[in-house]
Amino acid sequence: MENPLIALLFGLLVVAILTWVFWPKKGLLARFGKARMSSQRVLLEDTLKYLFDCEYKGITCSLNSAAGNLNISADQMAKLMAHLRDMGLVIFEGSNIYLTDTGKSYALRIVRVHRIWERFLADETGVGQMDWHGEADIQEHQVSMEEADKLAARMGNPAFDPHGDPIPSKEGQIPPFSGVTLNNLKEGEVAQIVHIEDEPHYIFEQLSAQGLYPGMQVYLLDVQEGKVTFAADGNECVLTPLFASAITVQPLPKAKPIQEGYQRLSELKLDETATIVGISSYCRGLQRRRLMDFGIVPGNTIAAEIQSASGDPVGYRILGTTIAIRKEQANLIFVNNIKKEHHEQSA
Amino acid sequence: MKEVAKNKEVEDILGMANDLKWDLGMGIHDKIVSSLYADAAQIARKTVSIDGERPAFSFERKVDKVVTSRLFGFPIMFVLLALVFWITISGANYPSGLLASLLLDTLHPLLKSAADGIMPWWLSGVLVDGAYLAMAWVIAVMLPPMAIFFPLFTLLEDLGYLPRVAFNMDSLFRKAGAHGKQALTMSMGFGCNAAGVIAARVIDSPRERLIAIITNNFSLCNGRWPTQILIATIFIGGMVSPFWAGIVSTGAVVGVAVLGIVFSLIVSWGLSRTVLKGEASTFSLELPPYRPPRIFQTLYTSLIDRTLFVLWRAIVFAIPAGIVIWLVSNITIEGISLAEHFIDWSNPFAMIFGLNGVILLAYIIAIPANEIVIPTILMLTVLVTGMTGVGEGSGVMFELDSITGTEQILRAGGWTLLTGINLMLFSLLHNPCSTTIYTIYKETKSVKWTMVATVLPIVLGFMVCFFTAQLWYLFT
Secondary structure, eight states: OOSHHHHHHHHHHHHHHHHHHHOTTTSHHHHHHHHTTSSHHHHHHHHHHHHHHHHHHTOOOOHHHHHHHHTSOHHHHHHHHHHHHHTTSEEEETTEEEEOHHHHHHHHHHHHHHHHHHHHHHHHBOOOHHHHHHHHHHHTTTSOHHHHHHHHHHTTOOSBOTTSOBOOOTTSOOOOOOOEEGGGOOTTOEEEEEEEOOOSHHHHHHHHHTTOOTTOEEEEEEEETTEEEEEETTEEEEEOHHHHTTEEEEEOTTOOOTTTTOEEGGGOOTTOEEEEEEEOTTSOHHHHHHHHHTTOSTTOEEEEEEEOTTSOSEEEEETTEEEEEOHHHHTTEEEEEEESSOOOOOO | OHHHHHHHHHHHHHHHHHHHHHHHOTTHHHHHHHHHHHHHHHHHHHHOOOOSOOHHHHHHHHHHHHHTSTTTHHHHHHHHHHHHHHHHHHHHHHHHHHHHIIIIIIIHHHHHHHHHHHSOHHHHIIIIIIIIHHHHHHHHHHHHHHHHHHHHHHHHHHHTHHHHHHHHHHHHHHHTTOOTTHHHHHHHHHHOHHHHHHHGGGOOSHHHHHHHHHHGGGSOOTTTHHHHHHHIIIIIGGGSOHHHHHHHHHHHHHHHHHHHHHHHHHHHHHHHHTTTTTBOOOOOEEEOOOOOOOHHHHHHHIIIIIIIHHHHHHHHHHHHHHHHHHHHHHOEETTEEHHHHHHHHHHHHHHHTTOOHHHHHHHHHTTTOGGGHHHHHHHHHHHHHTOOSSSSSTTOOOOOSOHHHHHHHHHHTTOOHHHHHHHHHHHHSSOOOHHHHHHHHHHHOOHHHHHHHHHHHHHHHHHHHHHHHHHHHHHO
16 A cells, blocks of 8 residues: 555545445346346246236237246246146146136235335335336335235225226235226227336337326327327327227226316416416325325415525415425426416415 | 124125225325315305405515525525624634633633542543543533524524525525425534434425435534634645635635535435435425514524533533543553554554544544544644643643644644645544434434444545545655
8 A cells, every 4th residue: 555556546446346336226236136036936926917917907818928028038938837837826728828716816916015015115205106116026026915914004005006006905806907998988088097008118118208107197189090189187199099009098987187278387487376276196195295285286276476596496375375396396286277467365 | 703703794894995995096085185175265264354465475575586586595695694604603702712711721620639639540530531521621612602503593594584595595405316405404514413413304305304414414513613724724824825824724614614515415416316215205395484583482492402402412422432532541551551552553544544543543532522523632642742741641631722832733743734634624524423423313213324324424534535645645
């Protein structure tokens, strides 16, 4: 350590190694964690989950589609299936594959843990919504049934995961599937997106890029040959029927298309008032509860009052108090009926 | 049999509840809250009457327009905060001196001679030179600035101005993944980190609150300002002509404080993107109306809740530390004290970081309060160099009135400009004092986050000192 140059290089090396080990997602520790995941049991459980999903939605599933879903070769999948059959979890009928009762209850347990975990991430942590599914895919193989039950009990035994899929009960009950794909919806119908198929990837990417996510309300405007036009949370979107078929929706016969013609709170200029229409389902958990506690619920009046010296956040007056809200959150609050004049509301 | 039937019944009810939940759909919570508000609004309409618009409201809006304007918002904030610090530092000088002369110069010799009369020398050493002196030091240095700073801060808070500061600063902190209110806990940290950590309660989002707690230590606290000023005056001011000395050394101290803010933002950014990524996060900031401050209540609560509370914790930790300081300097093995053993052993290691063994030992045994770091360093330096004529014996902390005297001791201890710079850096970037560590544990209830808050700054400190020192060795 006498030579400062060598010492400096040594120091930089130590920093580099530490960074390499601890860097999130790409670091050594993260990679090590991921590598542990692709074990045999995980593959078996993922296969069961896929088979259950097919049966639940009434799709027949083949060896190839299962292999594609798990991103492994058909040969590997054939071995896995044979193993599952030997364990008495699946039966083959021709080229179709079905779950046995034991297989189904095993799959339901995994689905339950997965969805409870997603709900937990959405409501009680700051994990971004793009990461819910991936995180839950890891945890479903590690969290025991008892731990999941405790977690569910703590959250008040939720009935749905954040994507709108029902969480199977402890006894393995689950309501029958009742969604339709978006291209089968009729004009003027209102529905909620319950699921976006993540295979094939290019469709999923395109739909995500359009800002479509489960939980959004869709209002079908127009169906023509080769074109489906709809409002998703008020935004007009156009998709081809192929793309629309990747979106599963749950019709909401009684709901009004409430977010039609809305604007975002962030568009409100100083000294303008508006009526709150709702909070996007993108905003969940603690943050949503907090906003609602302040009185950000449909029907209340809100006014943009002061702007911070740096432009963001903006102070909004609601129910007689001034609350500062950041732009990213104001983007998730829908308002309509914007008026110019400012007056103190009296409610 | 009956038990089984009962279980069956329970299962049926639970099953039915689940079915109903599925039928109700996802938005049930929203609907309940909406209808609660609708009911509340209806009741309010029937019973509450409002006569016209409150005149204060429009006045308030005018004030708000000024303090949050692009032009005046930040200047007003800097001027007000600078004013608070200036009042604190200049106002604390006199009472601090008074307390020091009473507790240290007058009472200490009295107690010492009284104790020497009735107990063996080692017991009076442990109790009077160790425990009492550390406690007295902490009170004398800590009490006056805190008793001034906290009420001033609380007044600004009570007035309604501080939420506007958070409002203005939020965009900067948002980019670092933190909450605008961290600007407040950070400012509070300039007074005392333990108080800053407690103040983080105002942040209601769990993740941002943790960030504010962990990074609070990067605010140069009251106990570290004197160290910075002293060392900057001796080593950095001493480099230039006397005319520039004042400006240059002030610049160096401000530079270190700003470096602390930069570190706090960088670390916030890093934490929010790595280890704290998964913690729940929300943002909202209430902007309460301006109120005339309730002066007496403010004085009372800030003195009791903040000043005395923090001071009490500091005293509790200072007493054992004083005992340890005395013991390590007076227990000898083969004629050499424990302190000297440690210093000799750690010197080569410390040199890699441009520090020395005395500094390391001082930071270890003076963990309860940053205020006693300099007195401990002086005492230890005299101990290892074997100087005579200064100090009051081994294990007795002291400070000199003259800066030149202090400089002579430090230079005799082998200090260079590098040691001075690195001490300033290390004083900024080291573990929080034990009072703060304990407070962090109390606030987070988590050993893990307490460890992170303790270890992270010290690792950063060693890294920064290491690179500074090695670059220094390379170019000189």
